Amino acid sequence: MSTAVSTVADRTAPSPLTGAWRAFTLQLALYKHIWHGTVFTSVLLPVLYMVSVGIGVGAYIDPASIGGLTYAEFIAPGLICSVAVMMLGNDMVFPVFGGYHEWGGHYLAQRATPLRPIDILNGHLAYSVIFRPFTNCTIVAIVMAFFGVYTSWWAALSVVAAALVSASLAPWLHFWASSLKNDANLNMIFRFAVMPISLFSGVFFPASEMPGFLQPLVWLSPLWHGTELARAATADVAPALWPAAHIAYLVALAVAGWFIARRVIQRRLNF
């Protein structure tokens, strides 16, 4: 509409990076409305875990059984990565499913603009894989510092490990939430994925203590790989595999997940 205020809209197709950034701005705007809720996940929850489990339960645990670390030192890196998984549960399930439906509809709204399905996917992933870990997990990592669980500044890399865990899981969750036709099964992801992954990934006890037949499941868990990397950063202990192997596994999961998520969002947003 030619009106008094004439906007300088870009009349061309955005580049993939620009498209993703524009889609990401919606998540930023929404985050301004919910950031106070994340105080619980990023500050209060880690404090509660560290006090009750790290220090309380830790009093009964022999450091020799966990590689000479205090129990607080042992669980801190895993908790940083666990928060990343927990946030994914919030960011990549209902908000993705709702994007295609009337009660959310943000993907449908974005689709009517120059943004392409791939931009919409990348914008949402950027929020979950970059923004959330590097803000909220950083806060968790800082909170952990007050418990004296770090051996060096390398501990900062635990946030990168958390981001890698997010990257490896986020596109798969996006794919799953995009594939569902109704919301009745949305909560299943918490019961059958988020919860088991959080409990059986070597966060609270060494994965080697798990029964042998469950070991392969542990190796599949992205959180286990992330926790191994994060623990190497915070406590200077050697991870189970070469760091490059842990990273390669997480990156491979992320890339495979991205392709499959892209396929589904393109199908859902082309009518």
Added chain:
Amino acid sequence: MPIHNEILARAVDLRKSYGEHEAVRGVDFEILRGEAFGFLGANGAGKSTTMRMIGCVSQPTSGSLEVFGRDPRTEGAAIRARLGVVPQDNTLDGMLTVFENLVVYAGYFGIKKKDAREKAAELLDFVQLTPRAKDQVSELSGGMQRRLAIARSLINDPDLVILDEPTTGLDPQARHLVWERLFQLKQRGVSILLTTHYMDEAEQLCDRLVVMDEGRIIAAGSPRELIDTHVTKEVVELRFGPAHTTELAELSLTLTGVGAQIESLPDKILVYTDDADDTNAALDARDIRPTSMLARRATLEDVFLRLTGRALVEDET
């Protein structure tokens, strides 16, 4: 009315299939700059599918479609950068405020924040929502949400605004408010493309329209041309107490000659005539006494009925 002869969108034998189902079965049309163009039809007629193809969110199965002289198959994003879309479901973000909805949406078009804020304020004024700027969208009534969706569609100064069923689900007062805003847009020379199954909406807003039925265009022209071409000037509606479908069909046989054409519906008989007074006189002369009689001018509803043998409302759910 069109102020230029520039063609904004052109379709030739455009088709869209979903598996075995052919939703759009070879339609041809041209939409000109400055005009309000309508797709009229019942639910399932193929008008929303056609709109989605013009909006570049649905790929044609076959045929040719150009929007702004470009191919939606390969240049969808660049075309959408010049479109404004008001979807049937609004798709506003309920967690954001009214103002934020506009500013965030502006960002999708690469509009700088400062410009977006100024434009958002102006558009809220246009749709009379300035006092609600800081409210969350979920607090707005259906009519307000639709007006906000219209404002949002204008954020990028679009060359063509697409409205899919703009007043469906709104109460009469809200409908009129929306119509009034859309009429103002027309006055400002904005090109509008809308789908509707409301005849009065099409008559009030559209310079030109096509009537769609079962995926095909069955008539095209201005509302007046369609009425002049397909029906008589006036229609007399006759009701006969409790008489219903079968009785009315039998009664209609006795009415031959009282008008140009007789149409029997489940609850009334329509007599198409060029002079309602003559029809009244003819009914009196045959001593036919309906319990109620209403003479009115012919509308697009009558055109649709004549062309398809069905009333639009039959298809509403």
